[in-house]
Amino acid sequence: MTDDVMISLENVSKTYRGQKAPAVENVSMTIHRGEIVVLVGPSGCGKTTTMKMINRLIEPSGGRILVDGEDVTALDGTQLRRRIGYVIQQGGLFPHMSVATNIGLVPKMLGWKRGRIEERVDELLHLVGLEPGQYRDRLPRQLSGGQQQRVGVARALAADPPVMLMDEPFGATDPLTRDRLQNEFLRLQEKLQKTIVFVTHDFDEAIKMGTRIAVLGERSRIRQFDTPEQLLAAPADETVGQFIGAGAALKRLNLRRIDSVECGDAELMGVEESPTAVLRRLDSCDADAVLTVDGQRRPLRWVGVRDLGPDQADLRGIGLPVTVVESRATLHDALDQMLTSNCGSVVVVDDDGRYCGVVNIECLMRAISEMREAARERDRGVIEASPGTPAQAVRGRR
Numbered sequence: 001m002t003d004d005v006m007i008s009l010e011n012v013s014k015t016y017r018g019q020k021a022p023a024v025e026n027v028s029m030t031i032h033r034g035e036i037v038v039l040v041g042p043s044g045c046g047k048t049t050t051m052k053m054i055n056r057l058i059e060p061s062g063g064r065i066l067v068d069g070e071d072v073t074a075l076d077g078t079q080l081r082r083r084i085g086y087v088i089q090q091g092g093l094f095p096h097m098s099v100a101t102n103i104g105l106v107p108k109m110l111g112w113k114r115g116r117i118e119e120r121v122d123e124l125l126h127l128v129g130l131e132p133g134q135y136r137d138r139l140p141r142q143l144s145g146g147q148q149q150r151v152g153v154a155r156a157l158a159a160d161p162p163v164m165l166m167d168e169p170f171g172a173t174d175p176l177t178r179d180r181l182q183n184e185f186l187r188l189q190e191k192l193q194k195t196i197v198f199v200t201h202d203f204d205e206a207i208k209m210g211t212r213i214a215v216l217g218e219r220s221r222i223r224q225f226d227t228p229e230q231l232l233a234a235p236a237d238e239t240v241g242q243f244i245g246a247g248a249a250l251k252r253l254n255l256r257r258i259d260s261v262e263c264g265d266a267e268l269m270g271v272e273e274s275p276t277a278v279l280r281r282l283d284s285c286d287a288d289a290v291l292t293v294d295g296q297r298r299p300l301r302w303v304g305v306r307d308l309g310p311d312q313a314d315l316r317g318i319g320l321p322v323t324v325v326e327s328r329a330t331l332h333d334a335l336d337q338m339l340t341s342n343c344g345s346v347v348v349v350d351d352d353g354r355y356c357g358v359v360n361i362e363c364l365m366r367a368i369s370e371m372r373e374a375a376r377e378r379d380r381g382v383i384e385a386s387p388g389t390p391a392q393a394v395r396g397r398r
Protein backbone atom coordinates (compact mmCIF):
# COMPACT_ATOMS: atom_id res chain seq x y z
CA MET A 1 0.00 0.00 0.00
CA THR A 2 1.44 3.37 -0.95
CA ASP A 3 1.55 6.30 1.49
CA ASP A 4 -1.15 8.05 -0.44
CA VAL A 5 -3.72 5.32 0.20
CA MET A 6 -5.82 5.59 3.34
CA ILE A 7 -8.50 2.95 2.84
CA SER A 8 -8.31 -0.11 0.70
CA LEU A 9 -11.08 -2.64 0.09
CA GLU A 10 -9.83 -5.89 -1.38
CA ASN A 11 -12.46 -8.30 -2.74
CA VAL A 12 -14.81 -7.48 0.10
CA SER A 13 -18.10 -9.40 0.32
CA LYS A 14 -21.00 -9.58 2.72
CA THR A 15 -23.72 -12.17 2.89
CA TYR A 16 -26.20 -11.47 5.65
CA ARG A 17 -27.22 -14.34 7.88
CA GLY A 18 -30.09 -16.32 6.40
CA GLN A 19 -29.58 -14.82 2.93
CA LYS A 20 -28.40 -16.82 -0.05
CA ALA A 21 -27.30 -13.94 -2.23
CA PRO A 22 -24.57 -11.58 -1.04
CA ALA A 23 -25.55 -7.96 -0.37
CA VAL A 24 -22.03 -6.94 -1.38
CA GLU A 25 -19.89 -9.04 -3.65
CA ASN A 26 -16.19 -8.78 -4.37
CA VAL A 27 -15.76 -5.04 -4.06
CA SER A 28 -12.28 -3.61 -4.46
CA MET A 29 -11.61 0.07 -4.09
CA THR A 30 -8.76 2.35 -3.09
CA ILE A 31 -9.37 5.65 -1.30
CA HIS A 32 -6.63 8.24 -1.01
CA ARG A 33 -5.76 10.45 1.93
CA GLY A 34 -7.79 13.62 2.11
CA GLU A 35 -10.35 12.74 -0.54
CA ILE A 36 -14.10 12.51 -0.23
CA VAL A 37 -15.28 9.37 -1.95
CA VAL A 38 -19.02 9.30 -2.46
CA LEU A 39 -20.89 6.04 -2.86
CA VAL A 40 -24.07 6.49 -4.90
CA GLY A 41 -26.44 3.97 -6.38
CA PRO A 42 -30.02 2.76 -6.30
CA SER A 43 -31.73 1.88 -3.05
CA GLY A 44 -30.67 -1.50 -1.70
CA CYS A 45 -27.53 -1.78 -3.84
CA GLY A 46 -25.31 -2.13 -0.78
CA LYS A 47 -23.88 1.35 -0.18
CA THR A 48 -24.45 1.38 3.57
CA THR A 49 -23.31 -2.23 3.98
CA THR A 50 -20.09 -1.40 2.12
CA MET A 51 -19.45 1.67 4.23
CA LYS A 52 -20.26 0.06 7.58
CA MET A 53 -17.79 -2.73 6.91
CA ILE A 54 -14.99 -0.14 7.02
CA ASN A 55 -15.56 0.51 10.75
CA ARG A 56 -16.90 -3.01 11.24
CA LEU A 57 -20.35 -2.00 12.34
CA ILE A 58 -20.99 -4.81 9.87
CA GLU A 59 -18.53 -7.70 9.75
CA PRO A 60 -17.38 -8.60 6.24
CA SER A 61 -17.92 -12.22 5.17
CA GLY A 62 -14.88 -12.18 2.95
CA GLY A 63 -12.00 -10.07 1.66
CA ARG A 64 -9.77 -7.56 3.41
CA ILE A 65 -10.15 -3.94 4.44
CA LEU A 66 -7.05 -1.91 5.26
CA VAL A 67 -7.24 1.46 7.00
CA ASP A 68 -3.94 3.31 7.05
CA GLY A 69 -2.19 0.06 6.25
CA GLU A 70 -3.80 -1.99 9.03
CA ASP A 71 -6.20 -4.84 8.41
CA VAL A 72 -9.34 -3.75 10.28
CA THR A 73 -10.47 -7.32 10.88
CA ALA A 74 -7.41 -7.77 13.09
CA LEU A 75 -8.36 -4.80 15.30
CA ASP A 76 -10.75 -4.59 18.21
CA GLY A 77 -14.03 -3.23 16.79
CA THR A 78 -14.63 -0.68 19.53
CA GLN A 79 -11.07 0.64 19.34
CA LEU A 80 -11.40 0.87 15.59
CA ARG A 81 -14.62 2.91 15.79
CA ARG A 82 -12.91 5.42 18.07
CA ARG A 83 -10.44 6.06 15.28
CA ILE A 84 -13.09 6.48 12.60
CA GLY A 85 -15.62 9.30 12.89
CA TYR A 86 -19.17 8.36 11.98
CA VAL A 87 -21.98 10.72 11.03
CA ILE A 88 -25.54 9.65 10.25
CA GLN A 89 -28.80 11.37 9.44
CA GLN A 90 -29.95 13.92 12.04
CA GLY A 91 -26.60 13.52 13.75
CA GLY A 92 -27.64 10.31 15.53
CA LEU A 93 -27.33 12.12 18.86
CA PHE A 94 -28.29 10.53 22.16
CA PRO A 95 -31.52 12.37 23.03
CA HIS A 96 -31.08 12.36 26.82
CA MET A 97 -27.52 13.72 26.74
CA SER A 98 -26.53 17.36 26.40
CA VAL A 99 -24.72 18.61 23.31
CA ALA A 100 -21.44 18.71 25.28
CA THR A 101 -21.85 15.13 26.56
CA ASN A 102 -22.68 13.89 23.08
CA ILE A 103 -19.60 15.55 21.59
CA GLY A 104 -17.36 14.44 24.45
CA LEU A 105 -18.34 10.76 24.28
CA VAL A 106 -15.34 9.38 22.43
CA PRO A 107 -12.75 11.54 24.23
CA LYS A 108 -14.28 10.34 27.52
CA MET A 109 -14.02 6.72 26.43
CA LEU A 110 -10.43 7.41 25.48
CA GLY A 111 -9.82 8.55 29.07
CA TRP A 112 -9.22 12.26 28.45
CA LYS A 113 -9.28 14.54 31.52
CA ARG A 114 -12.42 16.62 32.07
CA GLY A 115 -10.77 19.97 31.37
CA ARG A 116 -9.36 18.75 28.07
CA ILE A 117 -12.74 17.37 27.01
CA GLU A 118 -14.48 20.66 27.85
CA GLU A 119 -11.91 22.62 25.86
CA ARG A 120 -12.27 20.28 22.92
CA VAL A 121 -16.08 20.49 23.01
CA ASP A 122 -15.97 24.29 22.89
CA GLU A 123 -13.37 24.25 20.13
CA LEU A 124 -15.53 21.90 18.05
CA LEU A 125 -18.71 23.88 18.64
CA HIS A 126 -16.89 26.96 17.35
CA LEU A 127 -15.64 24.97 14.39
CA VAL A 128 -19.15 23.97 13.34
CA GLY A 129 -20.52 27.46 13.89
CA LEU A 130 -22.41 27.03 17.17
CA GLU A 131 -21.73 29.42 20.04
CA PRO A 132 -20.59 27.15 22.92
CA GLY A 133 -22.16 29.28 25.67
CA GLN A 134 -25.51 29.06 23.97
CA TYR A 135 -25.55 25.44 22.85
CA ARG A 136 -23.25 23.41 25.12
CA ASP A 137 -25.94 22.47 27.65
CA ARG A 138 -28.90 22.01 25.35
CA LEU A 139 -30.53 18.68 24.65
CA PRO A 140 -30.70 17.55 21.02
CA ARG A 141 -34.46 18.18 20.87
CA GLN A 142 -33.78 21.84 21.69
CA LEU A 143 -31.85 22.19 18.42
CA SER A 144 -32.98 22.57 14.82
CA GLY A 145 -32.31 19.72 12.38
CA GLY A 146 -29.35 21.59 10.88
CA GLN A 147 -27.90 22.30 14.33
CA GLN A 148 -28.24 18.64 15.31
CA GLN A 149 -26.39 17.76 12.15
CA ARG A 150 -23.58 20.18 13.02
CA VAL A 151 -23.31 18.62 16.49
CA GLY A 152 -23.19 15.19 14.82
CA VAL A 153 -20.24 16.35 12.74
CA ALA A 154 -18.56 17.86 15.82
CA ARG A 155 -19.01 14.57 17.67
CA ALA A 156 -17.48 12.59 14.83
CA LEU A 157 -14.49 14.95 14.82
CA ALA A 158 -14.00 14.86 18.60
CA ALA A 159 -10.92 12.64 18.77
CA ASP A 160 -9.58 14.04 15.48
CA PRO A 161 -9.93 10.77 13.54
CA PRO A 162 -8.16 10.64 10.18
CA VAL A 163 -11.15 8.89 8.60
CA MET A 164 -14.83 9.81 8.63
CA LEU A 165 -17.77 7.79 7.42
CA MET A 166 -20.87 9.79 6.58
CA ASP A 167 -24.15 8.01 5.88
CA GLU A 168 -26.58 10.40 4.19
CA PRO A 169 -25.50 13.00 6.75
CA PHE A 170 -27.61 15.84 5.33
CA GLY A 171 -30.48 13.67 4.12
CA ALA A 172 -33.08 14.70 6.67
CA THR A 173 -32.73 18.46 6.20
CA ASP A 174 -34.67 20.79 3.90
CA PRO A 175 -32.91 21.79 0.65
CA LEU A 176 -31.76 25.21 1.86
CA THR A 177 -30.32 23.88 5.11
CA ARG A 178 -28.73 21.01 3.22
CA ASP A 179 -27.01 23.42 0.89
CA ARG A 180 -25.70 25.44 3.79
CA LEU A 181 -24.50 22.34 5.65
CA GLN A 182 -22.78 21.06 2.53
CA ASN A 183 -20.98 24.37 2.02
CA GLU A 184 -19.98 24.55 5.67
CA PHE A 185 -18.72 21.00 5.56
CA LEU A 186 -16.66 21.62 2.45
CA ARG A 187 -15.15 24.66 4.12
CA LEU A 188 -14.26 22.54 7.17
CA GLN A 189 -12.82 19.81 5.01
CA GLU A 190 -10.50 22.32 3.33
CA LYS A 191 -8.94 22.84 6.74
CA LEU A 192 -9.18 19.31 8.09
CA GLN A 193 -8.30 17.21 5.04
CA LYS A 194 -9.95 14.07 6.42
CA THR A 195 -10.39 10.96 4.36
CA ILE A 196 -14.13 10.63 3.95
CA VAL A 197 -16.48 7.96 2.67
CA PHE A 198 -19.86 9.53 2.04
CA VAL A 199 -23.07 7.69 1.15
CA THR A 200 -25.94 9.46 -0.56
CA HIS A 201 -28.95 8.82 -2.76
CA ASP A 202 -28.66 12.24 -4.26
CA PHE A 203 -26.49 12.47 -7.34
CA ASP A 204 -26.35 16.28 -7.17
CA GLU A 205 -24.99 16.00 -3.65
CA ALA A 206 -22.44 13.45 -4.87
CA ILE A 207 -21.23 15.86 -7.55
CA LYS A 208 -20.94 18.69 -5.09
CA MET A 209 -19.22 16.77 -2.30
CA GLY A 210 -17.14 14.14 -4.05
CA THR A 211 -13.49 14.23 -4.99
CA ARG A 212 -14.41 10.96 -6.66
CA ILE A 213 -17.73 9.21 -7.01
CA ALA A 214 -18.31 5.47 -7.09
CA VAL A 215 -21.54 4.68 -8.91
CA LEU A 216 -22.61 1.31 -7.57
CA GLY A 217 -24.89 -1.27 -9.10
CA GLU A 218 -26.37 -4.39 -7.58
CA ARG A 219 -24.31 -5.96 -4.79
CA SER A 220 -22.17 -2.83 -4.76
CA ARG A 221 -20.60 -3.71 -8.08
CA ILE A 222 -18.65 -0.64 -9.15
CA ARG A 223 -20.02 0.62 -12.45
CA GLN A 224 -17.79 3.67 -12.57
CA PHE A 225 -15.35 5.22 -10.11
CA ASP A 226 -14.32 8.61 -11.33
CA THR A 227 -14.14 12.34 -10.70
CA PRO A 228 -17.44 14.24 -10.98
CA GLU A 229 -16.15 15.97 -14.13
CA GLN A 230 -15.41 12.68 -15.87
CA LEU A 231 -18.67 11.07 -14.76
CA LEU A 232 -20.68 13.91 -16.22
CA ALA A 233 -18.63 14.20 -19.37
CA ALA A 234 -18.27 10.49 -20.09
CA PRO A 235 -20.61 8.09 -18.27
CA ALA A 236 -19.17 4.56 -18.56
CA ASP A 237 -22.42 2.97 -19.73
CA GLU A 238 -26.10 3.53 -20.17
CA THR A 239 -26.99 2.64 -16.58
CA VAL A 240 -24.58 5.24 -15.23
CA GLY A 241 -25.96 7.71 -17.77
CA GLN A 242 -29.49 7.00 -16.56
CA PHE A 243 -28.42 7.43 -12.99
CA ILE A 244 -26.82 10.78 -13.71
CA GLY A 245 -30.15 11.70 -15.23
CA ALA A 246 -31.11 14.49 -17.52
CA GLY A 247 -29.37 17.85 -17.52
CA ALA A 248 -25.75 16.77 -17.21
CA ALA A 249 -24.70 20.16 -18.60
CA LEU A 250 -26.64 21.96 -15.91
CA LYS A 251 -25.25 19.64 -13.27
CA ARG A 252 -21.76 20.66 -14.28
CA LEU A 253 -22.55 23.99 -12.65
CA ASN A 254 -22.20 22.06 -9.40
CA LEU A 255 -18.56 21.48 -10.21
CA ARG A 256 -17.56 25.06 -10.36
CA ARG A 257 -17.40 27.24 -7.30
CA ILE A 258 -18.18 30.91 -7.49
CA ASP A 259 -14.70 31.79 -6.26
CA SER A 260 -13.27 30.13 -9.38
CA VAL A 261 -14.96 32.55 -11.77
CA GLU A 262 -14.16 36.20 -12.18
CA CYS A 263 -17.17 38.02 -10.83
CA GLY A 264 -18.47 41.31 -12.06
CA ASP A 265 -18.50 44.45 -9.97
CA ALA A 266 -21.42 46.44 -8.65
CA GLU A 267 -21.40 50.20 -8.10
CA LEU A 268 -21.02 50.25 -4.32
CA MET A 269 -22.22 53.12 -2.16
CA GLY A 270 -22.20 53.47 1.59
CA VAL A 271 -25.73 53.54 2.95
CA GLU A 272 -24.92 56.86 4.64
CA GLU A 273 -24.39 58.57 1.27
CA SER A 274 -27.03 60.92 -0.14
CA PRO A 275 -29.61 60.18 -2.87
CA THR A 276 -28.00 62.95 -4.93
CA ALA A 277 -24.68 61.10 -4.79
CA VAL A 278 -26.45 57.98 -6.12
CA LEU A 279 -27.97 59.93 -9.02
CA ARG A 280 -24.56 61.39 -9.85
CA ARG A 281 -22.98 57.94 -9.78
CA LEU A 282 -25.67 56.35 -11.95
CA ASP A 283 -25.27 59.18 -14.41
CA SER A 284 -21.60 58.50 -14.79
CA CYS A 285 -21.70 54.71 -15.28
CA ASP A 286 -23.69 52.17 -17.27
CA ALA A 287 -25.23 50.40 -14.26
CA ASP A 288 -28.95 50.82 -13.57
CA ALA A 289 -28.62 50.51 -9.81
CA VAL A 290 -26.07 50.96 -7.06
CA LEU A 291 -25.53 48.47 -4.28
CA THR A 292 -25.69 50.00 -0.83
CA VAL A 293 -23.36 48.57 1.79
CA ASP A 294 -22.92 49.07 5.52
CA GLY A 295 -19.72 50.15 7.29
CA GLN A 296 -18.30 46.61 6.94
CA ARG A 297 -19.02 46.46 3.21
CA ARG A 298 -21.89 44.06 3.81
CA PRO A 299 -24.44 44.39 0.98
CA LEU A 300 -27.81 45.89 1.86
CA ARG A 301 -30.03 46.80 -1.13
CA TRP A 302 -30.05 47.67 -4.82
CA VAL A 303 -31.05 51.29 -5.32
CA GLY A 304 -32.01 52.64 -8.74
CA VAL A 305 -33.35 55.96 -10.03
CA ARG A 306 -36.95 54.88 -9.61
CA ASP A 307 -36.38 54.29 -5.88
CA LEU A 308 -35.36 57.89 -5.38
CA GLY A 309 -38.41 60.12 -5.02
CA PRO A 310 -37.98 63.90 -4.80
CA ASP A 311 -38.38 63.84 -1.01
CA GLN A 312 -36.02 60.98 -0.41
CA ALA A 313 -33.72 62.02 2.45
CA ASP A 314 -31.43 59.03 2.72
CA LEU A 315 -30.76 55.53 1.36
CA ARG A 316 -31.75 53.46 4.34
CA GLY A 317 -34.44 50.86 3.66
CA ILE A 318 -35.10 51.82 0.05
CA GLY A 319 -34.58 49.78 -3.10
CA LEU A 320 -34.73 46.05 -3.68
CA PRO A 321 -33.35 43.47 -1.28
CA VAL A 322 -30.21 41.70 -2.49
CA THR A 323 -29.81 37.98 -2.93
CA VAL A 324 -26.49 36.89 -1.51
CA VAL A 325 -24.52 33.75 -2.02
CA GLU A 326 -21.26 32.64 -0.41
CA SER A 327 -18.13 32.66 -2.52
CA ARG A 328 -17.67 28.95 -1.78
CA ALA A 329 -21.11 28.06 -3.10
CA THR A 330 -21.35 26.58 -6.58
CA LEU A 331 -22.55 28.20 -9.78
CA HIS A 332 -25.53 25.89 -9.46
CA ASP A 333 -26.35 27.48 -6.09
CA ALA A 334 -25.99 30.91 -7.70
CA LEU A 335 -28.39 29.98 -10.50
CA ASP A 336 -30.82 28.51 -8.02
CA GLN A 337 -30.78 31.72 -5.98
CA MET A 338 -31.32 33.80 -9.11
CA LEU A 339 -34.30 31.72 -10.15
CA THR A 340 -35.94 31.59 -6.74
CA SER A 341 -35.42 35.28 -6.00
CA ASN A 342 -36.42 36.33 -9.50
CA CYS A 343 -33.33 38.51 -9.60
CA GLY A 344 -30.95 38.83 -12.54
CA SER A 345 -27.87 38.61 -10.37
CA VAL A 346 -26.61 37.49 -7.01
CA VAL A 347 -24.17 39.28 -4.76
CA VAL A 348 -21.21 37.19 -3.66
CA VAL A 349 -20.05 37.53 -0.05
CA ASP A 350 -17.13 36.15 1.95
CA ASP A 351 -17.31 34.20 5.24
CA ASP A 352 -18.01 37.43 7.14
CA GLY A 353 -20.80 38.49 4.81
CA ARG A 354 -18.68 41.17 3.10
CA TYR A 355 -19.13 42.07 -0.53
CA CYS A 356 -16.88 40.20 -3.02
CA GLY A 357 -18.60 40.74 -6.37
CA VAL A 358 -21.63 39.99 -8.50
CA VAL A 359 -22.57 36.96 -10.58
CA ASN A 360 -25.20 37.38 -13.25
CA ILE A 361 -26.73 35.18 -15.91
CA GLU A 362 -24.17 36.11 -18.60
CA CYS A 363 -21.41 35.06 -16.24
CA LEU A 364 -23.11 31.67 -15.78
CA MET A 365 -23.65 31.23 -19.50
CA ARG A 366 -19.99 31.93 -20.13
CA ALA A 367 -18.96 29.39 -17.51
CA ILE A 368 -21.29 26.77 -19.05
CA SER A 369 -19.88 27.28 -22.52
CA GLU A 370 -16.32 27.10 -21.18
CA MET A 371 -17.06 23.85 -19.41
CA ARG A 372 -18.74 22.45 -22.50
CA GLU A 373 -15.75 23.40 -24.59
CA ALA A 374 -13.36 21.87 -22.06
CA ALA A 375 -15.38 18.62 -22.11
CA ARG A 376 -15.30 18.57 -25.92
CA GLU A 377 -11.57 19.12 -25.93
CA ARG A 378 -11.15 16.38 -23.37
CA ASP A 379 -13.19 14.01 -25.51
CA ARG A 380 -10.89 14.83 -28.37
CA GLY A 381 -8.01 14.11 -26.00
CA VAL A 382 -6.52 17.52 -26.68
CA ILE A 383 -6.22 18.94 -23.17
CA GLU A 384 -6.73 18.07 -19.57
CA ALA A 385 -9.91 19.31 -17.91
CA SER A 386 -9.54 22.92 -16.81
CA PRO A 387 -12.63 23.79 -14.78
CA GLY A 388 -10.88 26.75 -13.16
CA THR A 389 -10.66 28.95 -16.27
CA PRO A 390 -11.95 32.32 -15.16
CA ALA A 391 -14.92 33.83 -16.88
CA GLN A 392 -14.66 37.41 -18.08
CA ALA A 393 -15.78 40.16 -15.84
CA VAL A 394 -19.41 41.20 -16.03
CA ARG A 395 -21.09 44.40 -15.05
CA GLY A 396 -23.23 44.21 -11.94
CA ARG A 397 -26.90 44.84 -12.57
CA ARG A 398 -29.88 44.03 -10.49
Ligand SMILES: Nc1ncnc2c1ncn2[C@@H]1O[C@H](COP(=O)(O)OP(=O)(O)OP(=O)(O)O)[C@@H](O)[C@H]1O
Nearest residue numbers: 016017019023042043044045046047048049050201
Ligand atom coordinates in the same frame (compact mmCIF):
# COMPACT_ATOMS: atom_id res chain seq x y z
N1 LIG B 1 -29.36 -6.91 8.55
C1 LIG B 1 -29.70 -7.31 7.32
N2 LIG B 1 -30.12 -8.57 7.11
C2 LIG B 1 -30.44 -9.02 5.87
N3 LIG B 1 -30.36 -8.26 4.75
C3 LIG B 1 -29.95 -6.99 4.91
C4 LIG B 1 -29.60 -6.46 6.18
N4 LIG B 1 -29.23 -5.15 6.00
C5 LIG B 1 -29.33 -4.91 4.68
N5 LIG B 1 -29.77 -5.99 4.02
C6 LIG B 1 -29.98 -6.11 2.57
O1 LIG B 1 -28.74 -5.88 1.92
C7 LIG B 1 -28.94 -5.12 0.74
C8 LIG B 1 -28.09 -3.87 0.78
O2 LIG B 1 -28.55 -3.02 1.82
P1 LIG B 1 -27.90 -1.61 2.12
O3 LIG B 1 -28.61 -1.02 3.29
O4 LIG B 1 -26.44 -1.76 2.21
O5 LIG B 1 -28.26 -0.85 0.78
P2 LIG B 1 -28.20 0.71 0.45
O6 LIG B 1 -27.66 0.81 -0.92
O7 LIG B 1 -27.48 1.42 1.52
O8 LIG B 1 -29.75 1.04 0.46
P3 LIG B 1 -30.52 2.42 0.72
O9 LIG B 1 -30.01 3.37 -0.30
O10 LIG B 1 -31.95 2.04 0.49
O11 LIG B 1 -30.21 2.84 2.12
C9 LIG B 1 -30.43 -4.84 0.64
O12 LIG B 1 -31.00 -5.77 -0.22
C10 LIG B 1 -30.93 -5.07 2.05
O13 LIG B 1 -32.25 -5.56 2.05
